[in-house]
Amino acid sequence: KREGRPSDSEILTSRLIDRVLRPLFPDDYHADVFVNVILFSSNGEDMPDALAGLAASAALAVSDIPFNGPISEVRVARIDGKLVVNPTFKELEKADMDIMVGATIDNIMMVEGEMNEVSEAELLDAIKFAHEEIKKQCLVQIELTEAVGKTVKRTYCHEENDEELRKQVWDACYKPAYEVAASQNPNKHERMDAFETVLNNFLETIPEEEREAKSALVSRYYHDVEKEAMRRSILDEGKRLDGRTTTEIRPIWSEVDFIPGPHGAALFTRGETQSLTTVTLGTKLDQKMVDDALVHDTDRFLLHYNFPPFSTGEARPQRGTGRREIGHGNLANRALKKMIPAD
Template sequence: MIPQLFVEKIDLGDGRSITIETGRLAKQADGSVVVRMGDTMILATAVSARTSNPGVDFLPLTVDYREKFAAAGRFPGGFFKREARPSDSEVLTMRLVDRVLRPLFPDDYHAETQVMIQLMSHDENVMPDALAGLAASAALAVSDIPFYNLISEVRVARIDGKLVINPSREELEKSDIDMMIGASMDSVAMVEGEMKEISEAEMIEAIKFAHEAIKVQIQAQYRLQEAFGKKEIRTYEGEKENEEIYKKVKAAAYDKIYAIAKVGSAKHERGAAFAEVKEEVKALFTEEELAADGDLVSKYFYKTNKEAVRNVVLELGVRLDGRKTTDIRPIWCETDYLPRVHGSSLFTRGETQALATVTLGTSREANQIDSPSEQGEEKFYLHYNFPPFSTGEAKPLRGTSRREVGHGNLAQRALKNMIPADCPYTIRVVSEVLESNGSSSMATVCAGTMALMDAGVQMVKPVSGIAMGLITDGEKFAVLSDILGDEDHLGDMDFKVTG
């Protein structure tokens, strides 16, 4: 007997449509859907463990996106003719989806969770990465995994002044905007993209246009949920809580942290001062209490720390390192630092430092792109390296991390439109992050601009970048320029802008 199929259709309003279906494939996963647009078909599955591992105080979420070569009727390149590690474009799609999903699980949900998205059939008129977010959210929607706010993602382009949702690759080449937006029904959660120098007003218009399309896609997920039969959300062991311990920790630590935060200090001093307060708080508890609830004391200390630091910014307008909200950290830089490379520069902003090199080559050095959804070559590419010593840590090296791929791509997109069209060289920019305390990808953009000029590349215009942050309690808000690493963790937004 063939199982029943549940299908919902999303009309894009210009003759194209997307369908989401569930009920037939991968039924042992907690949730699975097939998203189809044209002849592109994506299978997304979501599975989450029933219990969380002891001692885990975060959400161990893995988002994986893979394109099968068979989907485009092609063989994998290389000797073994088998799909191997993910390509950079696959990693970037994983990151796009991960960034929207991660904050929308309950704060106390810590079970191992895996969302897998696979391109099973590829239509060259449909770019599959724009459908990955919709597929991931729909798979969670038909499961019993606690995920309380459905989302979707779309690509928005502007062709001859007209905004278009999910264009084909051919259309995208004529566009002056290439932006991916991820959002829930009422809020925008993620924006990533590149524009050929557009105004803020135009960017906001594009985000709103994308959000309207996303709302339609989320409504379709709710309809699918209803038709399929909304599953009862599973019960799970939340974090243990103890109101008395929280009150005791907050009373002991809040004012001291507030006082440290408002003075303004360097990262190491501040870390040491906070650690000292934590030790004083721990001293208020007996060894037996710490053995039983030591993890709670640490958790509540972090919670109090976060609240105090945020309140210093909201109430006094003073940041952890003593800056006002609009101040940029002191900058010093140098070009032509390395004698034997084609171009180099050193850029330091506060405690973030990047050393960039530029190498010029011939067309033989172009970067070959060979994936099921895209073939071609790049004559300009940027690689970003983030060694553990940049944050004073000793960690094993495990090849290029997803984060390094993502940040390198961010800086590459910032610079590539300013390389003149008639530049005959293949250009490789490499950024070595030597110190990091927030916005190292933006330091890469600044260092990259100077290194390109040092190498004699006639850039159209120089490019610079900065990471913006936001802290809000719902009523008051503070927009922060050039955020620190700590402000990234404690704040509500990390928004990197180049221009």
């Protein structure tokens, strides 16, 4: 049949790749980069999503695109107490741990997965085990670039900087920004206004004829000032911006049966964040058919995560489910599905 928009599984695979690649482009490289990973063929036994990150990184490694890689990703499963790299579909059915790890030679970049209850030490062992395999795949990519001849990375217009202006922003704004951060005002909007006042006060000191030309640089430099002031305040005072200690969570409130129609409903509130959740029980006829390239099955537990624009005060059209909603919904699904009774 004709391909339509990417399926949920394809979107989830692309997000696995994106999470590891995205932080490794230079901060001032703003050109659009599209990496297309296409599954042409499969033996039906091995799971191709575990190889997608390796394929994407290898393509970037031999390209002229600036990239601080290589990276790779592997799936690690624990089967009968033994860690296995990139298990087959059949092997994964017996696993009590299933994680995907993405990393460079030196650093872990991403971990996602699901498992039964395990200790922190067991999870760390699995991540270290994965990293050793990733290192081998990264070294192979380096050999590949040498074999095909290293491609000279393209030159691009780096962001212009005014170091004297940067110093002026730090000297003038750090102390008042720190004071705002350390004030521990529980009202988020008042804190945001106070931080913005610090920025505006500095902009007022710039001659009017230069202000418009310098405002973008000032805003960028002030963002770094604000970030460091927040960080130092938390480390120095031992409290977060709203006065909570580093071990204290936001106030939590919840109510069940919030909506009378569904089989279950709850309103959960933490600080200024709210989640309205409903649940409906169905029959076997309501199970979702899964018809992906390599998986043909039914799914009896469905979780739909919606993040409409109005939830953050935005006014924009809704055109289907977004990648973020699919990704975050999958995380919640993986966390909850093992709690659903078998029948």
